[in-house]
Amino acid sequence: VSAPDVAIVGIGLHPFGRHDGVSGRTMGVHAVRAALADAGVRWSDIDFACGGSRDGGNADSMVADLGLTGLPFVNVRNGCATGGSALVAAVNAIRAGAGRLGVVVGFDKHAAGAFGSDPAAYGLGPWYGETGLMVTTQFFGMKIQRYMHDHGISRASLAGVAAKAFGNGARNPTAWRRKALSEDEILAAPMVADPLTQYMFCSPGEGGVALVLARGDEAARYCERPVYLRSAVVRTRRFGSFEVFSPSLALERADSPTVDAARAAFAAAGIGPDEVGVAQLQDTEAGAEIMHLAECGLCKDGEQEEWLARGVTGISGALPVNTDGGCLANGEPIGASGLRQVHEVVAQLQGRAGDRQVPGGPRVGFTHVYGAPGISACTVLSR
Amino acid sequence: VPAALPVEPVAEGLFTWPADEPRLIGSRCLDCGVVTFPAQGSCPACTSVAVEKRLLGRTGTLYTWTVQGFRPKAPYAGPDGGFEPYGVGYVELPGEVRVEARLTVADPTRLRIGMPMELVVVPFGDRVTYAFAPVTGAGP
Numbered sequence: 001v002s003a004p005d006v007a008i009v010g011i012g013l014h015p016f017g018r019h020d021g022v023s024g025r026t027m028g029v030h031a032v033r034a035a036l037a038d039a040g041v042r043w044s045d046i047d048f049a050c051g052g053s054r055d056g057g058n059a060d061s062m063v064a065d066l067g068l069t070g071l072p073f074v075n076v077r078n079g080c081a082t083g084g085s086a087l088v089a090a091v092n093a094i095r096a097g098a099g100r101l102g103v104v105v106g107f108d109k110h111a112a113g114a115f116g117s118d119p120a121a122y123g124l125g126p127w128y129g130e131t132g133l134m135v136t137t138q139f140f141g142m143k144i145q146r147y148m149h150d151h152g153i154s155r156a157s158l159a160g161v162a163a164k165a166f167g168n169g170a171r172n173p174t175a176w177r178r179k180a181l182s183e184d185e186i187l188a189a190p191m192v193a194d195p196l197t198q199y200m201f202c203s204p205g206e207g208g209v210a211l212v213l214a215r216g217d218e219a220a221r222y223c224e225r226p227v228y229l230r231s232a233v234v235r236t237r238r239f240g241s242f243e244v245f246s247p248s249l250a251l252e253r254a255d256s257p258t259v260d261a262a263r264a265a266f267a268a269a270g271i272g273p274d275e276v277g278v279a280q281l282q283d284t285e286a287g288a289e290i291m292h293l294a295e296c297g298l299c300k301d302g303e304q305e306e307w308l309a310r311g312v313t314g315i316s317g318a319l320p321v322n323t324d325g326g327c328l329a330n331g332e333p334i335g336a337s338g339l340r341q342v343h344e345v346v347a348q349l350q351g352r353a354g355d356r357q358v359p360g361g362p363r364v365g366f367t368h369v370y371g372a373p374g375i376s377a378c379t380v381l382s383r
Numbered sequence: 384v385p386a387a388l389p390v391e392p393v394a395e396g397l398f399t400w401p402a403d404e405p406r407l408i409g410s411r412c413l414d415c416g417v418v419t420f421p422a423q424g425s426c427p428a429c430t431s432v433a434v435e436k437r438l439l440g441r442t443g444t445l446y447t448w449t450v451q452g453f454r455p456k457a458p459y460a461g462p463d464g465g466f467e468p469y470g471v472g473y474v475e476l477p478g479e480v481r482v483e484a485r486l487t488v489a490d491p492t493r494l495r496i497g498m499p500m501e502l503v504v505v506p507f508g509d510r511v512t513y514a515f516a517p518v519t520g521a522g523p
Contacts, residue, residue: 116456125421127394130460131512132451133483138471141449149447149496193449194491239417239428248409248420249446249473249481250428 003095005216008381009223010039011343014107016207016330017176024056024333027208028107029065031336035103035210039222043067047099050086051210052076053335056108078234080282080369082106083209083338084377087232090213100215107208108333115204122245122373136284136372137201139244141193144287146242148195151302153290155195159183160308161286162200162328168315169329171355176205177329200286205331209339211346225350227365230269230380235261237374244372255295258282261376262296262368269380273297277362278348279319280341282370283326289313293321296368296378320358323348338377341367349383388504393512397421398504399438400511405504406438407482407513418480440476441502442518448472448486448494462508474500474515487516 012034014027028051036043043066051059052075060073078085083106090102114137119129128134147153163183169175181199189197212222219226237243240254266273279298283289290304298319299307307313313321324330324344327337345365347353365381392400399406411418412426413433420439425432454466470486472494487503488494499518504511 113456114453116458119458125394125397126458127397127512129455129458131393131485131507132455132459132461132469133471133485134458135451135455138449138451142447142471142473145449146447146496190452191450192452194452195449247483249483250417251475251478251480 006091006094006229007214007216007219007223007226008211008229008342008346009214009219009226010035010041010212011346012036012038012210013174013340013343014208015174016205016333016340019206024053024107024109024206024208025062027109027206028053028056028059028105028210029062031107031208031210032062032066032103032105035212039212041101041212041222044069045101046071046103047101048072048090048093049103049105050074050076050089051103051105051335052078052082052086053106053108054079054082055110056335059105062105079375080334080338080371081234081375081377082335083342084232084234084369084379087229087342087379088234091229091232094213094215100218102213103210104213104339105208105210106335106337106339108335109206110204110333112204117245117372124245124247128247133247134245136244137193137196140285140287141196143242144285144291145195147287147291153302153305155187156183157290157305157308158195158200158286159186161283161289162186164314165283165322165326165328168323168356169325172324172329173354175325175329176331177325196285196287202284202327202332205333207330207333207336207340209336209343211339211342225383227346227349227381227383230271230382231265232377232379233261233265233268234375234377235264241374243374257374257376258292258295258368258370261378265378265380266297271364271380271382275364276319276366277364278323278345278358279321279366279368280324280326280344281321281368283322283328284332286328288370289321289326292368292370296366315356315358323353323356323358334371338367338369341369342379342381345381349381388506389509389511391510393507393510398513400504404441405502405513406441407502409437409439409480410434411437420480420482439479439482443474443476443500445494445496445498445500446473446475446481447496450489450491460508470494472515485512485514487514493517
């Protein structure tokens with residue numbers, strides 16, 4: 001007997017942004033209730049749950065609000081891959097027959113300003129943080145600086161990615177940044193980490209997302225247009241990849257964990273990158289979207305320059321990317337961010353993405369996150 | 384001039400100090416030869432635990448760079464008072480490893496991928512840390 005397919009039969013989201021007086025955990029509960037309503041089920045119908053948060057508290061404590069049904073609830077704490085790792089756990093549980101209906105949830109609430117990081121939590125000495133090297137924005141600046149040098153990417157393309165994100169965010173009622181910005185405004189903003197300006201970076205933020213997962217052969221009970229989770233893959237870095245929080249790097253560059261996770265996700269799904277009709281890629285900053293397009297196998301290195309000029313990644317383009325405004329327009333509540341991507345792809349594949357709906361009825365979607373200390377999570381979804 | 388600089392480094396075991404020609408202290412795998420910085424007790428490439436300490440070369444080329452434009456959050460321990468942007472980069476030490484470091488230059492017009500760089504020890508508050516500086520006379 002082969003393992004069942006896994007379908008997403010309900011999606012729920014608490015708006016991203018800043019919500020004074022609302023805890024991250026409360027946003028998680030809101031998202032779960034919305035996802036349950038979307039699937040037309042009750043919390044008492046759920047066999048298991050998994051999810052997490054970086055700064056918003058323990059996910060499993062939400063049972064106090066949702067109902068003390070005794071279900072198994074696994075907390076996941078895996079940085080930017082928290083949502084992706086929770087998805088992997090949920091998929092495995094359904095395929096293994098450990099449950100028929102599961103909830104995956106991610107939420108967060110971060111202080112304003114760039115993330116601060118504790119060197120000891122990453123196995124690094126205190127000196128690394130004290131001397132000002134443990135700053136994620138530096139890594140992004142240095143990685144795209146080298147990529148631009150190697151592959152002929154212009155600063156105009158960086159601005160183009162950010163302008164697209166804010167334009168898409170303006171069409172998304174649950175996004176944080178909903179005002180379109182011109183490329184000139186983006187380029188003229190204060191420089192944060194050369195070549196990246198303030199408006200090319202996302203900000204830590206707040207939000208919550210939840211999904212209801214079911215066996216594929218039972219999906220029709222809950223959902224008219226189920227979206228199938230064809231694969232969910234998490235990878236850590238291999239020796240030689242160019243990673244955040246690295247006091248040194250190998251002389252020989254190896255593929256990033258993004259390359260490994262994307263390749264494995266496409267292979268497991270039996271679907272190729274050329275079949276993707278809508279993609280959400282980690283755009284912690286504008287350069288990341290450019291590099292991740294290639295690392296995920298969606299284009300060749302250097303091809304992004306022409307793609308951006310032609311609008312290929314716009315909502316009406318051949319491969320719309322970050323249709324909900326991505327991290328740039330939604331901010332990055334770490335626990336929720338990866339699941340926001342899945343939420344958006346499901347909405348797009350179901351044709352209910354409102355003003356930002358990709359035309360033509362896309363059939364295949366892809367999501368990708370990247371984070372410290374060199375992890376990536378990818379999913380392939382299809383109708 | 385080393386004599387004019389503070390004696391205390393930001394961490395023991397990172398670089399030789401005091402020294403007229405300071406060197407970074409890395410490690411080298413006895414099984415596969417891979418070099419890491421700082422020194423660690425195992426090899427991230429081949430998983431061996433047979434490693435030895437190694438003093439790294441003092442000169443290399445700039446692999447990539449940026450300029451830190453805002454004061455980092457804690458645990459950053461830079462000088463109090465007005466924040467001055469600082470350069471950060473990876474310097475490729477030939478045949479060894481690419482080392483992340485503060486740069487003595489924070490002016491983007493004076494930084495170029497591939498430019499020759501050399502190790503220096505610079506004041507950092509009341510301690511010293513390692514950094515890389517453009518090789519004198521090499522120009523950007």
